[in-house]
Amino acid sequence: MAVFRTTQALFSVLLALFVSPLPCHNVPAYQKPVMVQQTGKVLPKPQMMTASAEAYTLAMSSFKFTYGSSSQMCDIVDQAFRRYYDLIFVVDGVKKAPVVSKDMSELTELQIMVKEPCKGVYPSLESSENYTLTVAAPIGTLVADSAWGVLRGLETFSQLVYRTDDGMMIINKTTVEDFPRFAHRGILLDTSRHFIPIKYIKQNLDAMAYNKFNVFHWHIVDDPSFPYQSVVFPDLSAKGAFNPYTHLYTQEDVKDVIEYSRLRGIRVVPEFDTPGHTASWGAGLPGFLTPCYDGTTPNGKYYAANPMLNTTYDYMTKLLQEVRDVFPDKYVHLGGDEVNFNCWKSNPDITKFMEKMGFGTDYSKLEEYYIKNILDITTSVGRDYIVWQEVLDNGVQVAKDTVVEVWKRKPPVPTEMARVTAKGLRAILSSCWYLNRISYGVDWGQYYTCEPLNFTGTQAQKDLVIGGEACMWGEYVDGTNLIARLWPRASAVAERLWSNKDVTSMADATVRIDEQRCRMVRRGLNAEPLHPGFCQFEYD
């Protein structure tokens, strides 16, 4: 028997009583409250999805995930079975057996087929996330090349399940063929301006998985603090962390985050930004920073890595070797943004070095010299790299496999995207997704309408755009407000990066993002509201 049940008659009556929008006391125009309908809408919207009115009931006692007979098996999928079983039946933060309809067919099983070996693998830029999901009673199927595809498919499956007002868990007969539009879909967290406890990093990884993000860009150190516990240079955190015991990511913490991410198909790309943004490195790595001068005397201040010393490159070699050993991802983010030349200019030894190297007074050549060395070191230790756009803007010759992250708004984003890709380099975009920059009211539309391929260029250039990142810089963010501030606003970015380019209707997206927000709340995350209204289950 087919049922599609999502009415809330009472509320419709209420809404009918409202008159046209009026200015309301707190200034913005009166907005009708919205009862978020839980109808199994999927965010990000799948590439192809066919849903029927035929619906099935799910029972907590009988429903199970199983491997198909010739499927590969591994911990990634095993643990996802556990997780998604919980997530499907969770209500208000706890698992709750749903009412089971006797008038409907029951979906008793979802059979998973993983084609490629998945034991001990890590996700990569090249990973396949494709999946095919067929929901039909009594046994549905989920087929994917890789465990990563299974993870994405399980997320979709769990979103298709919705709870009716009378407590049933329902899923409609559905077929989904899905794959991401872009391979790199990241969230940047900045753990230097504020320390973010592991608990909230993990909550954010959960939210990322719920929204099919696959890269955790960990801006782990910066000027304000160095919370990464280095094995080769333990003084970096001992002297550079806000507190070397309580505000520290130990090696164990980092491993924990990487494994937690791996199990969710999320790459961890660490950023060790140099030569600028390194103030916190100074105390723990004497000689690394450049002494600044007033006239002929050092003024006691330091700024940026000292590009003229061999020791600088020795330090970076050792650190990047460690980074390679600790972080399994093929890519490391090398920063390279916002280098100010004033301190270098003030230093007489640097002046002599400039002369010796024939750089004249062009300090961008000195910067290029530094960056080139770091890129070469990174290659030599066996890693590929991502850099902020300045590296390219300043004319540094980079390897063909460099990924350039476009973050500025000047030059205009389309100009920069065209420039980067015209050089045959891959690009990721973050300029329009600085979600730390909050404002009053509804702002996710601006994130949703930002189109990475909106620039003039050949198809080959467009193909070089591998994705984008939503950034949550840390000036005003720590464990107290990270999740509420980032979600569900980042869900708008999630859909832009995963779904088809044609998925642009704000009206459609609104109902998906509303349901996704309430879904995250039901799963225990304090994702904030986007307009007046309510969820079936509130955060409590």
Place this chain on the structure above:
Amino acid sequence: MAVFRTTQALFSVLLALFVSPLPCHNVPAYQKPVMVQQTGKVLPKPQMMTASAEAYTLAMSSFKFTYGSSSQMCDIVDQAFRRYYDLIFVVDGVKKAPVVSKDMSELTELQIMVKEPCKGVYPSLESSENYTLTVAAPIGTLVADSAWGVLRGLETFSQLVYRTDDGMMIINKTTVEDFPRFAHRGILLDTSRHFIPIKYIKQNLDAMAYNKFNVFHWHIVDDPSFPYQSVVFPDLSAKGAFNPYTHLYTQEDVKDVIEYSRLRGIRVVPEFDTPGHTASWGAGLPGFLTPCYDGTTPNGKYYAANPMLNTTYDYMTKLLQEVRDVFPDKYVHLGGDEVNFNCWKSNPDITKFMEKMGFGTDYSKLEEYYIKNILDITTSVGRDYIVWQEVLDNGVQVAKDTVVEVWKRKPPVPTEMARVTAKGLRAILSSCWYLNRISYGVDWGQYYTCEPLNFTGTQAQKDLVIGGEACMWGEYVDGTNLIARLWPRASAVAERLWSNKDVTSMADATVRIDEQRCRMVRRGLNAEPLHPGFCQFEYD
């Protein structure tokens, strides 16, 4: 032995390495991180405070609060003893015995003297909150007229205690003579646009107590929903709440909130806003709203209380009698803001009524007629009232004891404050404290520098300004983000309303608000950060 210990040598070294501010990756200028020094600074700053370098150690095993021999005793103070004992020794959310110095004198006791009977009392606009605190080993004293003064004094005492890096709890020899500058220091929460679970309402009451706020202005119902469970009109919430079971404040919930507030010296002033902002009343109170017309036929929409029907006033009488019985505060907020005349104008019965009453086409006279009736009803049931400024702006004759809440920015705030007080009416200000209107970056300075008495008027007029309110309207706020969004930004308002008018230095306030923010975090509230930096204990 006297010690004043708050060094963090390591961090100073680190800071010294920093060069001048640089633009940082995420656009705002680079800000130095701040290690928030826990030195026992008090927010809001007391009226008179003398601190000495002499410091005492506190031991969890021996320290106690006691009543002085001739003190009044009551539950308010008893429970405050428990609460503040916990708050003083809490670290990272749990009580933790501090290290006790053998080289310092110990403060073993704080003896409390309450002069007035305090059993079963409720705070009121007239309550004395004055207190005198003398911290000197081995026994300090806290003297106050009322239990409310004791609560304020205990908060101050608990803030004077700070934790050193080596785990001691220390308090300096200190004398405080303190009293509030304004008697009405409120926080408005809107529980209609989103439902806020009792848990977060209580967290907010905790935060209010920590910041010496004393009025919870409960904007409990509005257009979007009616979550208040009325005894006389149970259909109001049965048909007007988002959900009549899960999104409801039961009578027990309301009692619980009022008692929780009373024990913290906080008045609960409920707002039942009419004649506008009543869309959610319609379903549960048929005939209460005005039917709107298109030409000569009702268009099925309704807006605002119907001012021509006697039943309207019967309804309001019964509801206000209930409100009087449920809410002990002398004041009820009657709203009266933003009445749009379009629906009234469209209704032919109202047109006839206007003629009959001789109002011509001046609908503000009809509004005045409605409001006047409501004010009279309120008086007749034994309550005083607060109204939004429109009631006065529209020329309604109000009783001399009316309190007018100024919330608009046009006319300019000083003009309106002068106008209200020139009529001999008391005023509270909220125009500059709409904390729901967030923006990127540091915004508390604008709240801090807003001075309620900054208008041209006689001393008698100034004396009529009884305080102000920070408002957190609910369009984008619910349990997921309320606390982080409101605190510590509201602490700036707390100090403006409590401390002396001369307390205006932003630099001084910064260190107090920083410590207050970390203190709230240590006490388990997710108060958000105001700039890069860290607390001794993070929210985790």
